[in-house]
Amino acid sequence: MSNDNTAARGLLRDKILDGLRRAERTLFTRPAPKSAWARMKFLRTREGSSKSLAERLGVSRKTVDRYLSGVTKKPQKRLQAALEQETEAEWQPQVKAQARQRAASSAGLVISITAYFGFGSEGSDAGRMRDIQVAVSPSHAAAILAARDTGATDSELHDAVAEAIADAYFRVEGGGRAGLKVRIEAVERLDIAF
Known part of the structure; x- marks a missing residue:
C-alpha cells in the first residue's frame, strides 16, 4: 500500500x-457545559480526582485546581479543545x-x-x-x-x-x-x- x-x-x-x-x-437532550469552569467541574466528577483529570487533559494538577476554584477562566486553545472533546465524549452516555x-x-x-x-x-x-x-x-x-x-x-x-x-x-x-x-x-x- x-x-x-x-x-x-x-x-x-x-x-x-x-x-x-x-x-x-x-x-443530546440537554446542552453540554460551555464554560471552562463548568467543563472542568463536570469532568472532575466523572474522573474522580484532580490528579487523574490533569493527566487526562495533559496539564498540571494546579491548572485543574485553578479552573475549579475560578481563579483561571480562559484556557489556551489546546486545553479548550481538550475540554470540549472530553466533555462531549462523557456527556449523556446513555443517550449515545x-x-x-x-x-x-x-x-x-x-x-x-x-x-x-x-x-x-x-x-x-x-x-x-x-x-x-x-x-x-x-x-x-x-x-x-x-x-x-x-x-x-x-x-x-x-x-x-x-x-x-x-x-x-x-x-x-x-x-x-x-x-x-x-x-x-x-x-x-x-x-x-x-
Whole structure:
C-alpha cells in the first residue's frame, strides 16, 4: 500500500470519526457545559480526582485546581479543545448508547458523502466523484460502530464504510454487481446521522 493511499485512508478515518461525533452531538437532550469552569467541574466528577483529570487533559494538577476554584477562566486553545472533546465524549452516555444500539439493531445509519469512488476489476463503471446519500443496514451500522469503538485500523474502518455504501448504493438487490469492490478516495464531505 502506498504512502498516499495510507494518508488518504487516515484522512477518511478522521472524517468518519468526526462525522460520528457530530451525529452523536445532535442526539443530546440537554446542552453540554460551555464554560471552562463548568467543563472542568463536570469532568472532575466523572474522573474522580484532580490528579487523574490533569493527566487526562495533559496539564498540571494546579491548572485543574485553578479552573475549579475560578481563579483561571480562559484556557489556551489546546486545553479548550481538550475540554470540549472530553466533555462531549462523557456527556449523556446513555443517550449515545441507546442511539448506537438502535442503529445496530433496527434503524441503521444515514451516510452522506461527496468523494471519489473507484471500483475493483469486476466493476464496469469508471471511478468518479459522486455525491451520495444512503441509508445503510443495521448490520453495516454495527460493523462501523464496532470498528470505531475497538480502535480499528484506518484500512479496517475504510473497508467497513466502503462495504456499507457498496451494498446500499452500488449493489442494490444484487443487480449483477455482487462482487463489486468499492474504494473511497478524496473525501470532500462526510456526514453521518443516526
